[in-house]
Amino acid sequence: MALNYTKISKNTSLQNRIVQDPSFGIIALLLFAIILMTILEPSFATSGNVTNIVNAMMTVSFLALGMTIVLIAGGLDLSVGSTMAVTAGVAGKFISYGIDMKVAFICALAIGTGIGVINGLLVTKLGIPDFIATLAMLGIGQGVILLWTQGVPILDYMNETYYYIGGLKKIVGPISIPMIVVVVVSIALAIILKRTKFGLNLYAVGSSPFSARNSGVNVDLIKISAYAISGFLAAIAGIHIAGRTTTIPPLIGKGYEISAIAAAVIGGASLLGGKGRVIGALIGALTLTLTRNIINLVGIESSWQAIVTGSVLVGAVLANRASGEFGKKLNRRIRT
């Protein structure tokens, strides 16, 4: 009897864990799309296409990871797109000036982090709503990069190493440097979120800033750090995309903030704060990239793209919502 019982409970718990996973809805949707495409489109499930998808999702992944951290802490960062453009510009311009690559990258990362810290200070110390503060920062960043370049794309910075950083040249087989960086960053962030006090505090600040403050958490510092991480990751994205596109048009980051938010939310982060996972951000980035890939492969007329993208977005959050409800119901049924 006892043995039997444990077996059942194990079973249900595995089932539970799958169904109750916050991203169950979207994963189911993704799997469905992938299976459907594999059947319908012979070129979809090829190694070449898979590599393409993975390479194309790198930029959004970095931004979505940073966005997830900010969202967990109850913030919002609309400036990541222009931060990415500015840092890409810094990296590219500095290298073209003949400055050492490492120095250029360190400058780019420092500037990205700096923008993040400023965002954090604006939101916490001056009490400006995050939407407005980062929106203003988005405008300022875009203005700066446009003024600096006068609209002319930045050229002449590509070198052998940069082709690897951009993922245009692979190290071993299909593995490229950005993939490794994404994996390393993801693992690091996952450890920070799950295993460190800072990670716990992020969730605490996001879900209830007042009780976090009451229990002695330095709310402002946590929030500023979250924005700084987002700025830092935006800089990594900037350095990466400069290598991927081999020239930097000044409007390179346009619209990426929206993709980043969409990816994070699709992956289960909540704009109300206190929720979000590293794996979710990656799932979200994959969803967006896959949508675009499928549109191109199936040959959906380009004028329909925005409608498809919008529907996927709404559909994905609805799916998450539905699976959440379903999981709750299941939970209740099992308990009774």
Next chain:
Amino acid sequence: MEDKVRIEKDVEVSRRSILRTSALVGAGIGAAQIFGTTPVAALGGTTNATLDKAIKEIVKGKTIKVGFTPPVLSENFTQIESAAWRKMAEFEKRFGVKWVWERQAPVGDFNAVQGTLGIVQSWISRKFDAIAVCTGANFATVQDLYKTANSKGLKVFQFNQPAELYPEDQLQTVANIGYDNRWQSGYLAGKYVAKTLGGKGNILQIWGPSGSDWTRGRRIGFDKALKEHPGIKVLGEADGGYVRDKGFTAAQDLLTKYPNVNAIYGENEEMALGASQAIDAAGLKHWNGKTGIVTIGADGLVSGFKAIAAGKLTATVDIGGIDQGQNLIEAIFADVALGQTLTQIINNPTQVVDKTNYKWHQAYAEWALATPRKYGK
């Protein structure tokens, strides 16, 4: 029905523009001797001291206030602007005309139409002499504003716009300095691909955002070329949003599905260069004169010419940006300072540029770009 009418009009317009380009009359104002002809003037030019003096007497050191608004800041429009400065400096020296130049680009993408309208309106209020506009706004949106400008005595010029798509009798502009999109960009690109591939092959197309007049014009031209070469098949097309990384991703996706294509057309050069990168990334070969994938774009950017030199881009269509910039200034000068009547549509020569002839195109563009930044802020 509508298409048919348009195509018939095509023929008429192109015939006119061929006459004009064959005569190589600069601004189409019968003043070739005065201004020299671009690019011929640039390469040597002949000036006449008596003539210069006579014009100087009429100009009397007049100051012409010009507003210049491109739809977005980009390499293409920087080249056009630099070319305009070249001509301004030349005229200032020869005829004693003074220039006030203000460039304002709406912030945003090609669709930031409201921004352009606001900018033009502010120049009307500030009583500029001439306004040069290039905008993603469709024809009808801007005509009322141009009418207002005309009624206040301002002269409106458009550049780099597919004026041939518009009903000419309704155009409210003094002149449209451009090139013929269908014949000399989309059509030329299609023809070049067909010729290079020997009339048979499979191609991919990367287009700009749907709904823009440029895309519409170039599509008409490319389709026309395809009709003449039934052996060329379009396997797939995608939206590259006029930018490189989207063009890259789109080309990459299409190449996965159709790895054995023979050519990729990027509606502008940025996207063609993105496609070229996708070829590299997929481990495919660029066109080497016999095999590989042909890539062709349109614009005539220095970065494009460099890519051609490096063998990364097979060809591009130079849409005559440098000539446009210079002819724009010639037209403004002829109209505002001399009071001449201009042809309404002034088209500039376009040409397919590949390995055989990129050098002089590149040199010409770089000559324009090397203008001292005297007029810009």
Next chain:
Amino acid sequence: MRNQSKFSKFIAIEGIVILIAFVLMLIFFSIQAESFLDQDSIRYYINEAVPIFVITVGLTFVIIAGGIDLSIGSVLGLSAGTSLMVSMWGWPVWMAIIVGLLTGLSFGLLNAVIITVFKVNDFIVTLGTLYIASGALTVLTDNIQLVGTQDENFLKISDIEFLGITSAIWMALIIAIVLELVLVKTSFGRRIFATGIGETPALIAGISTQKTKFGAYLMSGGLAGFGGVILASHLNSVQSGLAGGYELTAIASAVLGGVSLAGGRGSVWRAILGVLFLTTLNQGLLLMGIDPLIFQIVTGLCILVGVVVDRGVYKFALTRSIETSPTVSVFLGGKKVKSWR
């Protein structure tokens, strides 16, 4: 209440600071920018801004109720497209207006249902519908060239002059005044505030917060539809991407006018003042011939400063006027840690 100086009484009037800033800016531009006071130029830029005025009014309701609506810009564009399309088909002008309104209302309804019935986050839902509406406009303009109706009456919607002011501006004014009254004087308005201040207390007080929000989104959509009709009538041509980004201007204006993104605070006239401030700033800088790239930066800084000042004054005013209530002043003295809802 007892120790209030005249100054703190004055400064405590909501919106007074932005009003002062606005007047100062007007004076500055009148001196610095040539032809800033030119009648045509004023009429032109105000006319251009009418659609933004209209959507900002609807947005104000949504924000005060504690929500956000990002879709209004592209819904406005789409409504402009549909109303111009049917007018080009030869439908009478009132039908064109209804079609535009219905387009907006249907998107308002879609937002409202998903947000209040399925309880999905408003930001992401309206972002999705933003894409859908702008995509629908792209598809529409791809198939039909929306370049002008023959119907003179349709063009007159926005262009009848009355007392030297165009009908578009009159309509915006009427909408603003009526809806300000609705917000302040009706029970619907009070429910909007209550919902925004706190859903739980509102529910306890017997207010159906979901119904209230439903109404707010519906209204926002409807007003976007009407704004679209005005824009279509004004431009007599619609193309893809029209009015994209209006939502950000509207949100920034509302916040600049002191509408709190946390919900529960704001008013229509101050939001309108916010729009006036931003559009006038834009116009003034344009007339001064400043590179738009720079004034993107200037606008960003203005918004930041504006919000900081507004918050500072609000806090100052409240602490002064409610000194007798220690709990509240402790709460207000402490920093607000969670600004996004």
